[in-house]
Amino acid sequence: xxxxxxxxxxxxxxxxxxxxxxxxxxxxxxxxxxxxxxxxxxxxxxxxxxxxxxxxxxxxxxxxxxxxxxxxxxxxxxxxxxxxxxxxxxxxxxxxxxxxxxxxxxxxxxxxxxxxxxxxxxxxxxxxxxxxxxxxxxxxxxxxxxxxxxxxxxxxxxxxxxxxxxxxxxxxxxxxxxxxxxxxxxxxxxxxxxxxxxxxxxxxxxxxxxxxxxxxxxxxxxxxxxxxxxxxxxxxxxxxxxxxxxxxxxxxxxxxxxxxxxxxxxxxxxxxxxxxxxxxxxxxxxxxxxx
Numbered sequence: 001x002x003x004x005x006x007x008x009x010x011x012x013x014x015x016x017x018x019x020x021x022x023x024x025x026x027x028x029x030x031x032x033x034x035x036x037x038x039x040x041x042x043x044x045x046x047x048x049x050x051x052x053x054x055x056x057x058x059x060x061x062x063x064x065x066x067x068x069x070x071x072x073x074x075x076x077x078x079x080x081x082x083x084x085x086x087x088x089x090x091x092x093x094x095x096x097x098x099x100x101x102x103x104x105x106x107x108x109x110x111x112x113x114x115x116x117x118x119x120x121x122x123x124x125x126x127x128x129x130x131x132x133x134x135x136x137x138x139x140x141x142x143x144x145x146x147x148x149x150x151x152x153x154x155x156x157x158x159x160x161x162x163x164x165x166x167x168x169x170x171x172x173x174x175x176x177x178x179x180x181x182x183x184x185x186x187x188x189x190x191x192x193x194x195x196x197x198x199x200x201x202x203x204x205x206x207x208x209x210x211x212x213x214x215x216x217x218x219x220x221x222x223x224x225x226x227x228x229x230x231x232x233x234x235x236x237x238x239x240x241x242x243x244x245x246x247x248x249x250x251x252x253x254x255x256x257x258x259x260x261x262x263x264x265x266x267x268x269x270x271x272x273x274x275x276x277x278x279x280x281x282x283x284x285x286x287x288x289x290x291x
Contacts, residue, residue, distance in 0.1 A: 079157060081189075082118035082154070090110050092107065111129065113182055113184075123185040123188035136175065142178075144171075153168070158186070168186070212238060215230065215238050215240045215256070217243070224256055236263070236265065241270075243269075243274055250282055
């Protein structure tokens with residue numbers, strides 16, 4: 001989870017996810033029996049978890065209204081989504097604010113989805129609420145999954161991936177973040193179903209990928225310093241955020257290009273901050289400057 005990795009190590013995130021899932025592993029059978037003591041025990045354990053994760057500079061927020069269990073008779077042990085879909089929210093402060101032409105993000109707040117199967121597997125998915133880009137909010141993501149996407153998946157076999165994905169994508173219009181979160185969780189289950197890492201299931205050979213790092217839009221000197229710091233840490237591709245001021249944006253890119261001296265590829269991301277004419281102008285201006 002790339003945004004989370006800015007604040008926590010992979011091991012810390014994984015361990016906290018596992019503890020979070022364990023706390024709320026309440027089966028549909030327990031819910032039907034009304035085992036209130038199980039729920040209260042989970043609550044007490046969550047309080048302890050929150051105290052410990054705060055020390056790691058991260059914490060989970062859980063809303064009772066966002067966890068739901070569908071009534072289902074799917075108990076065939078055929079690796080089906082069996083009726084338990086758990087939703088939570090993760091909140092992680094960033095060490096460095098993430099700035100684009102549209103917004104400044106100081107804390108990652110994502111919706112977490114856990115799909116449970118009748119064979120005991122749990123698949124995890126995640127999506128942010130980026131209202132200014134997708135129109136999705138935390139509330140809309142939760143409601144889309146609870147009322148439209150979730151009910152369609154109950155009793156569906158994980159192995160029939162394409163069919164399940166179609167059910168997700170046709171559950172309602174737009175709501176791309178909600179669809180993505182559930183689909184990611186489904187792909188997680190699909191990899192578990194066949195006992196192989198997802199990258200292998202999708203045809204990949206090596207468990208290594210090359211990624212860029214975002215250079216947030218800021219003063220030129222700060223962006224140059226951030227770019228050089230990224231190169232020192234081993235990044236060979238920089239995604240430069242622009243879109244605030246077309247003239248200043250061109251100067252930003254020229255300064256970074258000169259400082260980098262060919263040690264990294266430069267990518268520009270205006271985040272809808274440029275018009276088509278401005279984008280053409282910027283490309284010509286940069287080309288004329290030798291970038």
